[in-house]
Amino acid sequence: MKAKRYVFPLVMAAVVYAVFAADNQLGRSVLSITGSSFLEMLSVIPPIFILLGLLDVWIPRERIIRHLGEESGIKGIVLSFLLGAAAAGPLYGAFPIAAVFMKKGVKFSNVLIFNGAWSTTKIPMFMFEMGSMGAGFALLRLVINIPGILLMAVILERITGKESIEAIYAQCTCLSE
């Protein structure tokens, strides 16, 4: 099991080697993308995990349940959107946070909203988009995406089913201990 986790990177290293053999120029750009992704992960993951640790220790479960739990209603939805939008960094940073949310008793659809908001309504990304694509484009995309995120969260919660949701909660609680 321990060795298994290195299979994928080793296979990918072999692929990169093959690409290099076939086309040196392409190999170089592959390597530079790998390098920048690696640096991105190094700069994003440690702060997220530090903040997560603090969130886990400082904010009591009861308070989180009150604001984001089963009975949180519209307030919980809005708060989930805001939390996701306030994020910076790629989507893989959202999963450990979602795991701690689940451990703390956040409603499942709110976790999905948080994930959706993180991936499409991030404020830093939105600012960049306003600059490069224009305010009309950025605002229109936001207006279309927000109901979509909400709808997808509700549908996904429905079709996942109670037992699977409980299994996911158990898995995430285990992962974030």
Next chain:
Amino acid sequence: MMVGVVTFLVEKKYLGTRLTIMRNVMAFGFSFIVAGLMGMILG
């Protein structure tokens, strides 16, 4: 937007295979809806 193929393995670890696939498929489909709507409105 919300689709992550490379991060599938990470996502699977947290959300499970079934939900990960469904989430990504839905997000992929939704991207086309967004693109179509934006094309209609802006174009």
